[in-house]
Amino acid sequence: MSGATEPHAGWTFITNHARVLAAIAENQSARVRDIAAHCRLTERAVQKIISDLEQSGYLSHTREGRSNTYRIEQGKVLRHPAEAEAGLTVAALLALLAQVDAHHEATPHAGAVATEEV
Secondary structure: OOOOOOOOOOOOOOOHHHHHHHHHHHOOOOOHHHHHHHHOOOHHHHHHHHHHHHHOOOEEEEEEOOEEEEEEOOOOEOOOHHHHHHOOEHHHHHHHHHHHHHHHHHOOOOOOOOOOOO
16 A cells, blocks of 8 residues: 555545645656655555546646656636536636645644744
8 A cells, every 4th residue: 555654534625636636736747656655545546536537637648758747627627516616727726725735834833723922
């Protein structure tokens, strides 16, 4: 089970499909192994997610030697009816995730509660 360091049970706010898409947005030539490690998923799960995204038209790839280069369809509208009705695109989702990543990197102890002495 390569890449999946900690099993997770239950639901999460961000789907594995969004995680994989965000990882590919960071590096369009990332290997499945690297995406799996980054997202804490198995390589098999990442392969299935990439296949789902390609079949739905959110992602495509070109083969370059022994590796793939992925292309994200930034203007494609998200699948959920509420997001589709609002016209929310993949680009909007990726921008939001990038903001969260940037905030996380800028905050030394992300998740820690800040306290102020009086």
